[in-house]
Amino acid sequence: QVQVVQSGAEVKKPGASVKVSCKASGYTFPGYYFHWVRQAPGQGLEWMGWINPNSGGTNYAQKFQGRVTMTRDTSMFTVYMELSSLTSDDTAVYYCARDMMIYGLNYYFDYWGQGTLVTVSS
């Protein structure tokens, strides 16, 4: 069965970077895009962008352009999201979510990781 497991919680200082991993299993890894979505405490959901694990291609929400980098390691069935120049506004739970369409995009998020809490504090 499909499983998506993320790395553990992180505490970072303002100005630092964080890199969150998301390991998939139970299906053909290169076939499905991954999205990253974050949720600040008590707030709604915010889409950050996607990565194509097959080609490594990415598309980032304009809000995060220049600060986010999404990568993948196909040998490890893992995608990564790195966010730089952190501020307290970046304190949130970060989720990876699989796109439901094989070898394409429909922005239906069918499987989610458990979430990674990133706390930015001096």
Add this chain to the structure above:
Amino acid sequence: DIQLTQSPSSLSPSVGDRITITCRASQSIRTYLNWYQQKPGKAPKFLIYAASSLQSGVPSRFSGSGSGTDFTLTISNLQPEDFATYFCQQSYSAPITFGQGTRLDI
């Protein structure tokens, strides 16, 4: 960016009730509207896609409807496990956006 506005923000129904949550888009998104359920401390769960198609494994008491700018999520015969927060999401155009959520309180 396409804005999604959900109403109400919260609801306090009883087990067995039929409830409806509304999601309104700032422009037409045809039927590119999806619904998720989230419980405290958990990741969202995918419920409905393309406005009215039930994701595999989701109970039939959940249903969705709508097109253009106005959409609804209906839960019939509310069960204890349905008390959660519900989000709508548009998949019409990037950036992908979500509604602010509707919380069902016991």
